[in-house]
Structure formats: structure tokens, C-alpha cells
Amino acid sequence: MSWAEFFNMGGYAFYVWGSFGVALVSMGIEVYLLRRRKKRALLQQVKQAPKISVLQEHETTT
Numbered sequence: 001m002s003w004a005e006f007f008n009m010g011g012y013a014f015y016v017w018g019s020f021g022v023a024l025v026s027m028g029i030e031v032y033l034l035r036r037r038k039k040r041a042l043l044q045q046v047k048q049a050p051k052i053s054v055l056q057e058h059e060t061t062t
Helices: 003-011 015-062
Strands: none
Touching: 003 015
8 A cells, every 4th residue: 555545545535634634623723712711711710809809808807
């Protein structure tokens, strides 16, 4: 079996390699979106942290 035959995939190369390409791009997009969502969640936590500590102090003093 030669490399040309391998990459031709018996005439189904467009479907096979196209499927691999779509899967790879989809996984890349998913990783990007997960990282972006994590960053936003951490920033939101940091923004809310002072508010939460003030509320907890207020609850313990009353």
C-alpha cells in the first residue's frame, strides 16, 4: 500500500478527510469557547467577591 492509496482512502478521501477536518475544527472551537467562558466566570467572581463579603459582614453584625 502506498501513501497515495492511503490518502485516497479508496475513493472516499473527500468524505473521510473532510470529516476529520470538521471534527478537528469543532473541537478547536469548543476549547476556545470553554476557555472564554471560564475567563468570564472568573472575572464575574472577582467582581462579586467584595459584594459578597460586605453582605456576610452585615449579616453577622445584625
